[in-house]
Every structure is written in structure tokens, then in C-alpha cells.
Amino acid sequence: MNNLIWFRNDLRVQDNSSLTEAMKGSNVIGFYCFESKFFETDEFGFKRTEKYRAKFLIETVQQLKQELEKINIPLFIFHGNSADYLPDLIRNHCINSIFLQKEWTRDEQVILNNVKKRLDPNINIQEVYDQFLFHPDYIPYDDFSLIPNVFTIFRKKCEANSKVRPINTLPNQMPSENLIDTKTKTPTLNDLGLDNYPNHINTAFPFKGGELEALKRIQNYFWETKKLSFYKKTRNGLIGTDYSSKLSAWLANGSISPRTIYWEIKNYEKEIVKNQDTYWLIFELIWRDFFKYISLKHHDAIFKSGGILNNTYDPKTNKKAKHTWINGLTKEPFVNANMKELLETGWMSNRGRQNVASFWSKELEQDWRIGAAYFESMLIDYDVHSNWGNWMYNSGVGNDPRNRKFNIKSQAERYDAAGKYQLLWLQETLF
Known part of the structure; x- marks a missing residue:
């Protein structure tokens, strides 16, 4: 065959x-x-x-x-x-x-x-x-239509009733005569209509793409530095490579599987430590699963104005607001710093993403889909399910039962009390 x-x-x-x-x-x-x-x-x-x-x-x-x-x-x-x-x-x-x-x-x-x-x-x-941690055959729901719209309900039921499959073992290599010259090559950025660029000196994501790079990151974050032991405590950080695992980009294009990460965490828990921090990375993998199941349940509703709630949603569409938000020129320095980081590096922290999304959709009252599309364009770790799911969540048309609006100034005081992050990305503006 x-x-x-x-x-x-x-x-x-x-x-x-x-x-x-x-x-x-x-x-x-x-x-x-x-x-x-x-x-x-x-x-x-x-x-x-x-x-x-x-x-x-x-x-x-x-x-x-x-x-x-x-x-x-x-x-x-x-x-x-x-x-x-x-x-x-x-x-x-x-x-x-x-x-x-x-x-x-x-x-x-x-x-x-x-x-x-x-x-x-x-x-x-x-x-x-x-692409799942909990494969559809192993979740406690017989039909995708039964997936709950509240994450906590989904998580607890899956944790109690689901299991993570073992990693697939690769068969022996194919015979050497199977390897032929394809006479095809990978396109360059220019071929794709894009410009080349050097990594920004302050990027929090200086990593390269590829399966081996993902495995190298796990080796460093888990075993060499043991940063996994402190993941929950540092995950809301803003500066540097190690406040979070940074595995999302490799997960997004599938150059590493969530199962590989899960079983490596389990090994770490056996050999180093098992605590809230090690569990929290699994917790985040379950969030990732949840948004995939939400899109399986609701299909194209995740791209529609009213979201999965089919809300009556009548946003403003203001070109000036779009320009100032994208370029980090709003009235909120914390929003601006995050948006400049994204513009110049293709990366933004989880804490930053929640704040700028809430500001765009609930403070400026702009169309949340514009924000989601901008993130799709810019983010190194863009994943269709997580991106559009999170934007719905933060914009009041998705899975947040409390429909929260972030207090940006309070968030900045809490997560960037000394203003180091804002200074890092806004210094060109300030001086």
C-alpha cells in the first residue's frame, strides 16, 4: 500500500x-x-x-x-x-x-x-x-452538543472520568529507497509576500519553530531550570522568557502534542516535585482542549458577532480607535505597552491579552472580531480555537458566566507595580 x-x-x-x-x-x-x-x-x-x-x-x-x-x-x-x-x-x-x-x-x-x-x-x-489532551473517545460526553459552556464543569468532569492516551510509538524507519528527491523547497518570507526581520532585543519569545526546538524548551523549562516548579506563581509575568512555559506556539502548529507535555509533567512530578504549579500547566492544557470542544459544538458561531451566545451585539467601528489600539496610543499605558510588544515581536503575555481584549471590546466598545482578527494576524502562537474562544470570553459573547470587565489601572498596579514592563515598551514614546 x-x-x-x-x-x-x-x-x-x-x-x-x-x-x-x-x-x-x-x-x-x-x-x-x-x-x-x-x-x-x-x-x-x-x-x-x-x-x-x-x-x-x-x-x-x-x-x-x-x-x-x-x-x-x-x-x-x-x-x-x-x-x-x-x-x-x-x-x-x-x-x-x-x-x-x-x-x-x-x-x-x-x-x-x-x-x-x-x-x-x-x-x-x-x-x-x-490535537487533544483528552481525546473525543475518552471524554464523558457522548455527543459534542452536550459539552458544557462553563469551563469548570467540563474540567472537573473530564478530570474525574477521562484519561490521557499514551504517546504513539513510532514504527521502525521506512526502507532507504523510500526517500526520494521531492524537488520542492520551503518558501521564504518574501515568497509569502512578507518582509524578513531580526528578533527584537526585548522579545519574550526568541525561540525558533520546529519539533526539536519544542523538546529543547521542555528540557530547559522543566529539567534544567526547574521553572515548572513555580509555573503558577510566575505565569502572570510580563517580562522575559521564563515567566511561562512558552509552549503555546509549538502546540498551535502541532510540532509538539499536548500528550507529550502531559506525560513529561507526570515524569517531573515523580522525579522532582508535584505541586499546584505542575498541575497548573495541565490545567492550561485542559483550557486549550475546552476551546477546541467549544468550536466542535458551536461550529462557525465562534466567528460571528454574537458569538456562541448569539447575543445582540452592536459594536462601534471607529478607524481612529483601531489605529490607536494597534499602535499603542490609547489613554492606558498598560494597554499601550502590551500592544507595542505585540506589534514589534508577535508575542504578548496571557495577562496582557486579557487586558487589551477587554479594553478593546468593553471600554472602547469596538467589534471584538476586529481584535480577534488582528491577533490572528500577529501572534506567533495563534490557534484558531483558543484565539477566537478567548476573544469571545473576554468580550461577553462566549464562555465567561460573569461577563467581567477588566479595570486596566488596577491590573497594571497589580502586575506591573514598579512600571518596569510599561517602561520597557514605552520608553521610545516617553523620551
Whole structure:
């Protein structure tokens, strides 16, 4: 059997269910496409993928190619539309089965359907859920429609009744003759219509993309510095590389699986310490799962003005407000510092994200979808489910039962009492 693995948001070799199954065939090839759809300009005027995440993605795909070559699997890399390349590749290599991670959001579905229209109906397509901590087969809900809209209810029930699957063991490498020259190459930032850039000296995310980089980060954050032992105490930090795990970017494009992180935490708890801090990183992985299940339950409602609550939502649309918010020129220095960090690095802390989202949607009363789209464009660690889920949450059209509005000045006093963070990002403005 000749198999193809279509990589999407599962850009790794280790603990990859699709790859494990595909390698049971006699011949295996890999396919990845830098989809044009994700580099277009959206309805709000933003490039859907800006230079920061694009660079991280390029690095990830380059490393994926190298890791696949170690097990004698070639990776065909294209830029454009999968539907223009994949059918010919399947015919030319006499592929019997396609293995891929199941994606269910709007654009990913359109891309898959466009490919299916051009395929021989006899081609076997095997999609698997491979991005969860708690796999859909193991959660205590028989149907996605039963997923509760309150996180705490979901978390407690899953913790009591679900289990995390073991990590997939990779089969032996393919025969050396399986590795062929694909004659394809990874596009550059310029190829994608983007500019190259140096890392900002103050970036909190100086890391590169790729599976090995993710594993290196775990090794450092867990075992070398033992920062995991203090995660809950430091996770609301604002400056530096180590106030949080920074694993979200690798999780977002699937260059590491949540199961890998979970079982490494469990090893850490056995060998070093088990405390509230080690649990809290698992807690955050469950939050990530929750937003994925919310999008499985509510589908495209996560992109609509009224959100999953179908609220009557009548925001203002003010070009000046948009300009001042994006460029860090509002009346709130704490908001400005966070927005400048995002603009110049593609990164923002969790604490910052909640504050600037609340300010945009509840203080300025602007369309929350503009803010979500801007984050989609800029964030290195953009994940469709977490991004749009969190924006709904902070804007009163999602999963926050209390519909809170952040007091920005109070938040700044609490998390940046000495003003170091604001000074770091606003000094050019101040002097």
C-alpha cells in the first residue's frame, strides 16, 4: 500500500497518529502546503498570517522535513492551494490512502473539500483527532452538543472520568529507497509576500519553530531550570522568557502534542516535585482542549458577532480607535505597552491579552472580531480555537458566566507595580 500523510497542524514526527498509521504501508510520502488562503488579507484589512508566525512556520516545516528524512520519508512542500498539487501527487505516486489530522473549522474544511472534489473516490481518506489532551473517545460526553459552556464543569468532569492516551510509538524507519528527491523547497518570507526581520532585543519569545526546538524548551523549562516548579506563581509575568512555559506556539502548529507535555509533567512530578504549579500547566492544557470542544459544538458561531451566545451585539467601528489600539496610543499605558510588544515581536503575555481584549471590546466598545482578527494576524502562537474562544470570553459573547470587565489601572498596579514592563515598551514614546 502506498500512503500519503497530509500535514496540517500536526507538524511533528513524534506522537503523530497519522504518521504512525501511514508508516504501516510499503511506501510513504509527506505533503505540506503553505495555503494561499492563510496569507490573504481578511475582511478587516489584516494579513491573516503576518511575518512573525510565518517565520516560525517556515522554521517548523524545514525541521519537519529533516526529521522525516531521518526515517526515510520525503516531504513535498508547496505554496498555493492544496487542491492544485495534491491530486496530481496522489496520481503520480499511486497513493491508496491519505492520512491526516482532522480539522473542523471553516477554512480547513473548505480546503479539504476542494481537494476531495478532484480525487478519485476510491482513495481512502483517514482523518483522526490528534490535537487533544483528552481525546473525543475518552471524554464523558457522548455527543459534542452536550459539552458544557462553563469551563469548570467540563474540567472537573473530564478530570474525574477521562484519561490521557499514551504517546504513539513510532514504527521502525521506512526502507532507504523510500526517500526520494521531492524537488520542492520551503518558501521564504518574501515568497509569502512578507518582509524578513531580526528578533527584537526585548522579545519574550526568541525561540525558533520546529519539533526539536519544542523538546529543547521542555528540557530547559522543566529539567534544567526547574521553572515548572513555580509555573503558577510566575505565569502572570510580563517580562522575559521564563515567566511561562512558552509552549503555546509549538502546540498551535502541532510540532509538539499536548500528550507529550502531559506525560513529561507526570515524569517531573515523580522525579522532582508535584505541586499546584505542575498541575497548573495541565490545567492550561485542559483550557486549550475546552476551546477546541467549544468550536466542535458551536461550529462557525465562534466567528460571528454574537458569538456562541448569539447575543445582540452592536459594536462601534471607529478607524481612529483601531489605529490607536494597534499602535499603542490609547489613554492606558498598560494597554499601550502590551500592544507595542505585540506589534514589534508577535508575542504578548496571557495577562496582557486579557487586558487589551477587554479594553478593546468593553471600554472602547469596538467589534471584538476586529481584535480577534488582528491577533490572528500577529501572534506567533495563534490557534484558531483558543484565539477566537478567548476573544469571545473576554468580550461577553462566549464562555465567561460573569461577563467581567477588566479595570486596566488596577491590573497594571497589580502586575506591573514598579512600571518596569510599561517602561520597557514605552520608553521610545516617553523620551
